[in-house]
Amino acid sequence: MATYAIGDIQGCYEPLMRLLGRVAFDPEVDRLWIVGDLVNRGPSSLRVLRWMVEHERAVVAVLGNHDVHLLARHAGVAKASRDDTLDGILEAHDADVLVAWLARRPLAHREDDRLMVHAGLLPSWTPEAALALAREIEEELRGPDRAKFLADLYRDKGRRFDAGLGRRERRLAAAAVLTRLRAVDADGQMVARFKGPPEELGRGQVPWFRAPGRASGDVTLIFGHWATLGLWLEERVMALDTGCVWGGSLTAVRLEDRAVFSVPALR
Numbered sequence: 001m002a003t004y005a006i007g008d009i010q011g012c013y014e015p016l017m018r019l020l021g022r023v024a025f026d027p028e029v030d031r032l033w034i035v036g037d038l039v040n041r042g043p044s045s046l047r048v049l050r051w052m053v054e055h056e057r058a059v060v061a062v063l064g065n066h067d068v069h070l071l072a073r074h075a076g077v078a079k080a081s082r083d084d085t086l087d088g089i090l091e092a093h094d095a096d097v098l099v100a101w102l103a104r105r106p107l108a109h110r111e112d113d114r115l116m117v118h119a120g121l122l123p124s125w126t127p128e129a130a131l132a133l134a135r136e137i138e139e140e141l142r143g144p145d146r147a148k149f150l151a152d153l154y155r156d157k158g159r160r161f162d163a164g165l166g167r168r169e170r171r172l173a174a175a176a177v178l179t180r181l182r183a184v185d186a187d188g189q190m191v192a193r194f195k196g197p198p199e200e201l202g203r204g205q206v207p208w209f210r211a212p213g214r215a216s217g218d219v220t221l222i223f224g225h226w227a228t229l230g231l232w233l234e235e236r237v238m239a240l241d242t243g244c245v246w247g248g249s250l251t252a253v254r255l256e257d258r259a260v261f262s263v264p265a266l267r
């Protein structure tokens with residue numbers, strides 16, 4: 001039995017199948033930790049999502065920004081982005097079942113000293129604080145006001161987070177961090193809209209996991225979302241987005257021994 005953490009899939013079904021073949025994945029005994037962004041931009045989001053639902057007993061997946069975008073599209077509160085490839089899901093006969101499954105995924109998952117999120121944590125957040133915020137957001141996504149929450153989230157993707165915010169504002173800001181963060185500024189706040197590699201960061205800005213005094217340094221953080229960072233492994237950091245949807249590769253790390261497996265996007 002092994003646990004494989006897998007980077008951003010984004011509808012890359014065929015590479016996913018090749019990667020699972022490479023590691024001889026056995027759904028009866030092995031487990032997958034998926035860093036989120038299961039869907040969008042790639043060619044086969046519907047097949048990826050159906051596969052996850054079929055194998056849900058073996059799968060732990062956290063929500064990424066593209067997954068949240070699908071929830072918002074399905075709820076009718078977000079416009080299609082130019083590069084969306086979500087129509088196959090939205091028009092599928094089982095769309096409601098698939099989207100309901102996705103809406104029940106967590107935004108953070110912890111086992112022992114490993115914590116998985118899609119994007120990152122603010123430097124001031126302990127693992128416990130991040131999990132508590134994730135639970136609050138999950139409650140919103142499963143509750144009766146889900147569409148309103150998604151609409152607000154869709155409108156405002158990068159507000160400042162601070163503990164003094166009201167309950168709802170805090171949840172919206174935390175959801176943006178967990179699903180979109182790449183870098184922080186000198187005040188420990190999210191650098192909004194930055195997508196480049198770390199060497200293009202401005203003065204005083206650092207990758208979130210390099211922030212001085214980060215309060216989550218005692219766990220191993222597993223995440224994706226940052227394709228221009230690529231595979232980045234430190235003692236307590238595992239960044240796994242190797243840009244499969246952009247023609248890069250899809251990567252898995254076996255958590256027990258940190259063995260790395262990678263398949264190219266194209267055969």
Ligand SMILES: [Mn+2]
Nearest residue numbers: 037064065225
């Ligand atoms: Mn992402």
